[in-house]
Amino acid sequence: MSRARVRFALPVLLLSLSVLTGCAGRAPEQAPSSSATSGFPVRVDVPGGAPLTLDHQPGRIISLSPTSTETLFAIGAGKQVVAVDDQSTYPQAAPHTTLSGLTPNVEAIAAYKPDLVVASADTGNLVAGLGKLRIQTLVLPSAKTLDDAYGQMTALGKATGQADSSTKLVTGLKDELGKLAAGTPKPATPLTYYHELSQDYYSANSKTFVGQVYGLFGLANVADSAPSPSGYPQLSAEAVVKADPKLVFLADTKCCAQDPAVAAKRPGWVAISAVKTGNVVALDDDVASRWGPRLLDFAKVVAAAVTKAAAPSGS
Template sequence: MKVKQAQAIRSKLLFTLMVMLLVLLTAACGSASNSNANTSGNSSNAAFGNPAQTEQNASTTNAGNTGSNNTNTAADTNAQATVYPLTVKDVTGTELTFQKAPERIVTLLPSETEVVYAIGAGSSVVGVDDFSNYPKEAASVTRIGGMDADIEKIVSLKPELVLASYTMGQAVVDKLRSLGIQVYATDPKTYDAVMDKIKQIGAILDKSSEAEAVAKHMADVREQVASAVKDAPKPNVYLEFSPGWTVGKGEFLDELITLAGGTNIATNQGWYEIDPEAVVKSNPEDIIYASMTLKEGEKNPILTAIETRPGWSTINAIKNKQVFEVDQDPLTRVGPRLAEGLLEVAKKLHPDLIR
């Protein structure tokens, strides 16, 4: 009898322990599920945290949700998938809402073409401007014209998104919008703004992970250059990107010279025609000029002008043979290859520090 009672007691204890264990496991699973749900919700918001303000003032919000807890941005630190519907605001303050990632894209500038391909969405590009020459895959895409884009051709391509610069194509942007076409316009003025633009486009196209990788490479190159030239002398630099034209304050090329360890002698705002005598007076130690597409045997007209302008032979850069050509496209396009342009300029100004 005692043995049977002991067995019964042991059975009841075992049963009780099993029930308690089951309750604990159930509670734990419920807690983990809630925790994961909260984490997922927080990640969805954190994925589009609060980026630094840029020249573009680009921002994103979930459509229909404008509260502070639902604000999205392109800065996707954790490379989360985009949550649609997604509403973004471009440089003009225009809001665009996307129900899904656009699958038919037209680009009106080479820089925008390069951004889309760089983040892995090249297969969605159905139209590009006449000057888009990189990457090579863009060569087979339908051309829609230059600065005066062919509106009818763009419309015929049925784009779900057009990428453009408002400053360089205001009339085209306004016309396309009047026809009900979604146009995301940008005008980045700084290196950071270019990276933010890439991340914003990445968010729109559900390519945040790829866009983050591109932006990180750009940031890494900038850090490499900044570290190399931080203690170096900063030579006075004259930049001529087109025959007779230079760029001054408030533009990304001015910042590029500074980042590369130089001091831009152009002190006016924006892009402007040069005063040759003012350049002589500034007496730059280095001259940087952009390459151009030339016929075989033809000399770059920028270099010809530099070498033949009256009085320019007295400039230190020319006397000391510190006149350098750099690849025009990475230098002047506000896209992923701007990092290459920065690195090349830095190598010309400080060849002993950057190889």
């Protein structure tokens, strides 16, 4: 299976990981709360997942989810993390390992002596396997919406004793996203866009967390006409050309070496408005695919693209 298909065929079929390396703005680790150990035992409710009750603050955490890894460090729980999986490429300060979240090995995980493992799916009966070793697992499935994303940040805050920091993170993200959207021009006729996840034309419709970010800027998604219970439909090359999007966002630049110049050479793409006007945008795969603290970085790229596309010709 190709790397692109792993990234977003998995979101289609219960995404357990969402893409790799990230180079956009760094989410600084916040100082741990002085009351970090208070509030335990605590019940952690998970959007779209099963709740978990933790008797004490975990001091040895393993993250098998790239999004969760980013969030853990953003809320000040980085010092509690002893290992992260091979897909967790951000931040650089994370203790990177060869552990796999796609094919988790219970024995290899247990060797790090964790008291909490964070995963994005119960792959290979991970929860039961670790449970036999008295290791608790917090499963945070792929976020379907922005509210799910915020809920997972909150859940990680409660689970790690960093509730105050996670609340500040969520509040800050919501405020900054709101300000960014309010300050971005919205044409009377919504600009159409195509968000590409892979070269075989997998995309994300408006019901996904990705689509909801674009929705903040009043954009119209050409993928919404394609039926998809998962929210991640596969379009055809002909359908994309026929839709003639005013904006194209490529979220397969790292995995698949796509960029505006390469995309422009595809059959029929020379006639697409986004290509003709220079509004094909290369995204950082990771930043555009993870539902963690770098959502704002993704939104800033979208805002800049919308501002450019909405500007009068020649301005």
